Amino acid sequence: PPPALASRISLGACSRGNSGLSNQSFLVTVFQQPNYLHNFVQATFNALPAEQVKGATIVVSGDGRYFSKDAVQIITKMAAANGVRRVWVGQHSLMSTPAVSCVIRDRVGADGSKATGAFILTASHNPGLGIKYNMGNGGPAPESVTDKIFSNTTTISEYFIAEDLPDVDISVVGVTSFSGPEGPFDVDVFDSSVDYIKLMKSIFDFEAIKKLLTSPKFTFCYDALHGVAGAYAKRIFVEELGADESSLLNCVPKEDFGGGHPDPNLTYAKELVERMGLGKSTSNVDPPEFGAAADGDADRNMILGKRFFVTPSDSVAIIAANAVQSIPYFSSGLKGVARSMPTSAALDVVAKNLNLKFFEVPTGWKFFGNLMDAGMCSICGEESFGTGSDHIREKDGIWAVLAWLSILAFKNKDNLGGDKLVSVEDIVRQHWATYGRHYYTRYDYENVDAGAAKELMANLVTMQSSLSDVNKLIKEIRSDVSVVVAADEFEYKDPVDGSVSKHQGIRYLFGDGSRLVFRLSGTGSVGATIRVYIEQYEKDPSKIGRESQDALAPLVDVALKLSKMQEYTGRSAPTVIT
Ligand code: VG1
Ligand code: CO
Numbered sequence: 001p002p003p004a005l006a007s008r009i010s011l012g013a014c015s016r017g018n019s020g021l022s023n024q025s026f027l028v029t030v031f032q033q034p035n036y037l038h039n040f041v042q043a044t045f046n047a048l049p050a051e052q053v054k055g056a057t058i059v060v061s062g063d064g065r066y067f068s069k070d071a072v073q074i075i076t077k078m079a080a081a082n083g084v085r086r087v088w089v090g091q092h093s094l095m096s097t098p099a100v101s102c103v104i105r106d107r108v109g110a111d112g113s114k115a116t117g118a119f120i121l122t123a124s125h126n127p128g129l130g131i132k133y134n135m136g137n138g139g140p141a142p143e144s145v146t147d148k149i150f151s152n153t154t155t156i157s158e159y160f161i162a163e164d165l166p167d168v169d170i171s172v173v174g175v176t177s178f179s180g181p182e183g184p185f186d187v188d189v190f191d192s193s194v195d196y197i198k199l200m201k202s203i204f205d206f207e208a209i210k211k212l213l214t215s216p217k218f219t220f221c222y223d224a225l226h227g228v229a230g231a232y233a234k235r236i237f238v239e240e241l242g243a244d245e246s247s248l249l250n251c252v253p254k255e256d257f258g259g260g261h262p263d264p265n266l267t268y269a270k271e272l273v274e275r276m277g278l279g280k281s282t283s284n285v286d287p288p289e290f291g292a293a294a295d296g297d298a299d300r301n302m303i304l305g306k307r308f309f310v311t312p313s314d315s316v317a318i319i320a321a322n323a324v325q326s327i328p329y330f331s332s333g334l335k336g337v338a339r340s341m342p343t344s345a346a347l348d349v350v351a352k353n354l355n356l357k358f359f360e361v362p363t364g365w366k367f368f369g370n371l372m373d374a375g376m377c378s379i380c381g382e383e384s385f386g387t388g389s390d391h392i393r394e395k396d397g398i399w400a401v402l403a404w405l406s407i408l409a410f411k412n413k414d415n416l417g418g419d420k421l422v423s424v425e426d427i428v429r430q431h432w433a434t435y436g437r438h439y440y441t442r443y444d445y446e447n448v449d450a451g452a453a454k455e456l457m458a459n460l461v462t463m464q465s466s467l468s469d470v471n472k473l474i475k476e477i478r479s480d481v482s483v484v485v486a487a488d489e490f491e492y493k494d495p496v497d498g499s500v501s502k503h504q505g506i507r508y509l510f511g512d513g514s515r516l517v518f519r520l521s522g523t524g525s526v527g528a529t530i531r532v533y534i535e536q537y538e539k540d541p542s543k544i545g546r547e548s549q550d551a552l553a554p555l556v557d558v559a560l561k562l563s564k565m566q567e568y569t570g571r572s573a574p575t576v577i578t
Pocket of ligand 1: 123124125295299300340363364365382383384386520521522523531
């Protein structure tokens, strides 16, 4: 074909995002404003070192939500005009965030090429569309790059696009070659589940998991919430591991997530929650032994047992405690473990007992990536339904499910013919008996007036200067909670590159190990989102079996009154409790 012409088109400014376009821009309406996508893409190309653009290989894919197929064609044409050598696209434009990370790290093209980055079209667990850029290590772009992208979007005046390059049929696997405006240009469409399954097989003992999944006693259910995880779930759980097709719920990716909200928690994963016996339904059908859900881009996970919820903070601790015995990838030991600051300290206790290196990092996956690149961390997690390991540089929803299935398979390996399987609940209760229990809950106040949220936070910081006043106040609110022994704003010095991140959340630490943490979300869609994290440690074996919301009631009371939540926000209740 004749060379495509690159055109220059003028632009206006783009609004600030987190590791991509977020906030309002996650809404498709804003996203489709003229040139909004183009602005971000060109600003990213301009922010990258030349060798990661000219002649480079870049992944362009997403979780299949509305407009992403069109966006793939636009980004492809812009890549061609910017001198990119080849673009790798997931078939039907589908690639989960963890699969993108895997593809960047592991895939080698037929011509020996390797990718140096990826545009990922997703807004994760939020509806609407977003876009983010990942780097050559497979992880989110660091702040140095996102700051540059943002500043570029405020000054950018033109972008480059090969407008007459024909659209590529992304439903068909194969390489299409063009003579682009900057020279030869290839679009390689492929099925990323091939690369992803290969990686999973190198980590887990598929035979052992298959024995569990095909045992008549074990029942299983996976809900992709109509997100991209469904594309992998069928291949892995059904075709590779022998689960029944009926174990899959909402596993056909849909552009609109079937009208749902692809956030794997007890509020939004309704169908799964009912099926697992945790909902309101009075059905007397025996729930499955194990259930799990994913978010839109499949990096998050929720783990459930029969009528039992596993908190994400417990999940990462339990995986870390059992990894060496149950998962071949970790058989020679863990390099270290890490959690985000607001995540409960369940993992800390495991690290201490097993004598593992331990890190507490700010919220967001990029901090884990640095530790992993330096060989300091094997397993990590966040309270926000994110769990993962150093096999890639993103959290990984299906990996977390396979990790739990591996633990169940290991605990039941001599028991599959026995009377009763060791259940998810047994494993968690056993864990609490050994390490103590961290009661944990998170209250989210969404779409709060941004000014009010700022004032609330500022007041909490001011109060930290006098702990005796704070403790006096607390005693008036509830006499049955411990005293605050330290209070600060979390600050993190990266042990690898020495960079310092300040103002990463307000902490009140109690004498009995309880914690209250307050943070403003960096990913919320409209207004401000205040997150309150409430945690209480209980070592006494006679007190570890309580209902979580009962056990935490006194601390919740203190958190809301100390922060003057209702006074500042006008809200008498949170939007979501997890
Ligand atoms: C939220 C979570 C955080 C997570 C982030 C990205 O951020 O709290 O733990 O890393 O989402 O998740 P925030 O700033 O709104 O609290 V995802 O699935 O979008 O990669
Ligand atoms: Co996500």
